[in-house]
Amino acid sequence: MAIEIQIPKLGLTMEEAALVCWKFASAQMIKKDEIVLVIETDKVTFEMPSPGDGLLHPVIPAGTRVVVGQIVGYLAADKDELEKLAAQHPAVETAAPKEVEEAAQATGTDTSGAAAPVEPQGRFKASPVARAMAKTHGMNLAGIRGTGPGGRIIRADILKALEKGVPVQAAPMQSPAAGELLSAAREIPITGIRKVIFKNMHLSLSTQAQLTLHTEASAEALIRIRQRISALEDKIPYNAIIVKIIAQALKQHPMVNAGVSGEVIKIWSQIHVGVAMDFGKGLIVPKVRYAETKTIREIAADLERLIEAAKANRLSLDDLTMGTFTLTNLGAWDIDNFTPIVNPPESAILGVGRILPKPVIKNGAVVAEQRMALSLTFDHRIIDGTPGASFLKTVKDMIEEPSLML
Numbered sequence: 001m002a003i004e005i006q007i008p009k010l011g012l013t014m015e016e017a018a019l020v021c022w023k024f025a026s027a028q029m030i031k032k033d034e035i036v037l038v039i040e041t042d043k044v045t046f047e048m049p050s051p052g053d054g055l056l057h058p059v060i061p062a063g064t065r066v067v068v069g070q071i072v073g074y075l076a077a078d079k080d081e082l083e084k085l086a087a088q089h090p091a092v093e094t095a096a097p098k099e100v101e102e103a104a105q106a107t108g109t110d111t112s113g114a115a116a117p118v119e120p121q122g123r124f125k126a127s128p129v130a131r132a133m134a135k136t137h138g139m140n141l142a143g144i145r146g147t148g149p150g151g152r153i154i155r156a157d158i159l160k161a162l163e164k165g166v167p168v169q170a171a172p173m174q175s176p177a178a179g180e181l182l183s184a185a186r187e188i189p190i191t192g193i194r195k196v197i198f199k200n201m202h203l204s205l206s207t208q209a210q211l212t213l214h215t216e217a218s219a220e221a222l223i224r225i226r227q228r229i230s231a232l233e234d235k236i237p238y239n240a241i242i243v244k245i246i247a248q249a250l251k252q253h254p255m256v257n258a259g260v261s262g263e264v265i266k267i268w269s270q271i272h273v274g275v276a277m278d279f280g281k282g283l284i285v286p287k288v289r290y291a292e293t294k295t296i297r298e299i300a301a302d303l304e305r306l307i308e309a310a311k312a313n314r315l316s317l318d319d320l321t322m323g324t325f326t327l328t329n330l331g332a333w334d335i336d337n338f339t340p341i342v343n344p345p346e347s348a349i350l351g352v353g354r355i356l357p358k359p360v361i362k363n364g365a366v367v368a369e370q371r372m373a374l375s376l377t378f379d380h381r382i383i384d385g386t387p388g389a390s391f392l393k394t395v396k397d398m399i400e401e402p403s404l405m406l
Helices: 079-088 097-107 128-136 155-164 192-207 220-232 238-252 296-311 385-400
Strands: 003-006 016-022 035-040 045-049 054-058 065-067 071-076 210-218 258-261 264-267 273-275 325-329 348-352 356-362 365-379
Touching: 016 155, 035 071, 054 079, 071 079, 128 155, 210 385, 220 238, 220 365, 220 385, 238 273, 238 296, 238 325, 238 348, 238 385, 348 385, 365 385
Parallel strands: 273 325, 325 348
Antiparallel strands: 003 071, 016 035, 016 065, 035 045, 054 071, 210 365, 258 264, 348 365, 356 365
């Protein structure tokens, strides 16, 4: 019996997604757990593994909005079953990256950046939709690799090229009086994760009264505790210790672990600390769940899993939603101080700068000490200045004396 390929529910709030592309051609054999298609929600891009072995029979084309549970294709056990499926549900066109690669290898063509094939009349092979999209964005089809049948450029190829920022066609030379003085070298569509960032950052600053407090802490004890824990097991990141410190501080200052729902301020029972990450695809904030109940090693293990999932586009909506506080650490980029923006619907975020030696006065003498900057941004509608400052001081004290976490 044919295996149904259904759109999975990636999070509690997910209702629909966009079917970005198929990874195999129609009638191509797929093994269980091979990536069969890619879907995109407003928060995450997900590479969906095949639910079983079989011959692919896609029935929904790439670029279509699909709902959770919708059947978008089938896996046939053999050719006879595939023919029966085709009679009931006509197959749709798919991009066939593997077939394109195999054909290119047979002809000795390099497809890593190959231009689109040219038809005898000198026009590039592209679907009508792809041509219209290319014209709208001023794109040159010669620089786009087609993944449709026979190397044909399809809608998915245009979307991929736009995401990468393919240069637009050069405009004819004009005099300054006749032409524009400003032209785009490339156009990047506001879609996917970037669209979510646009929405969240605008929502954050337009709906909250944000205030940022800055302070500085000695990092000497933080460095020592990291060295001690790492000596016993694998090296742990500073973020794991800081997440634990945040969780313990939130237990002492529950008002900071809050959010607004309509006309009600909700103090959350759980502590879910998000950690801002960016691997070149846009800012994401995976959550460490129930951080107050976990050890530093357990938090480090959670962060490792979330990082690997983020790199492989395997984060679920549950990994990315329903946080109560966020940590953003720019120390790896040599940033000392910055003003972080609250990640709504949360009410506070802690920014951490790099650790570096600075001169300080101890016992009347100037000595070098490893120090780090801390910046707390919070929604002043919910958190007053004094409680915000008190929370930040608690974080600072725990960084300087980690035993206070106990």
